[in-house]
Amino acid sequence: MNKPRLVLDTNIFLVSLAVHSKYHWIYKALVNKKFDLVVSNEILTEYQEQISNRYGLGYTDASLDYL
Numbered sequence: 001m002n003k004p005r006l007v008l009d010t011n012i013f014l015v016s017l018a019v020h021s022k023y024h025w026i027y028k029a030l031v032n033k034k035f036d037l038v039v040s041n042e043i044l045t046e047y048q049e050q051i052s053n054r055y056g057l058g059y060t061d062a063s064l065d066y067l
Helices: 010-017 024-031 041-055 057-064
Strands: none
Touching: 010 024, 010 041
16 A cells, blocks of 8 residues: 655644644654655755754754655
C-alpha cells in the first residue's frame, strides 16, 4: 500500500514544529515516514526562510536535513 502524499502549507509546517502545539503530530508523522511530503525547491526555500526567521538558522538546518 502506498503512503499518502502531502503538501504542507508553510504556516502548518511551522506550527507543527512546536512540541506543545496540537499540530505537532503532523511533524512526528513526517519524521516517522507515515506520509510522503511533496515539495519543490521553492517550498523548501520558503520553509527554510520562515523557520530561520522564527527559530534561528541552527534549528532550520536540523529541521530540514531529513527532507
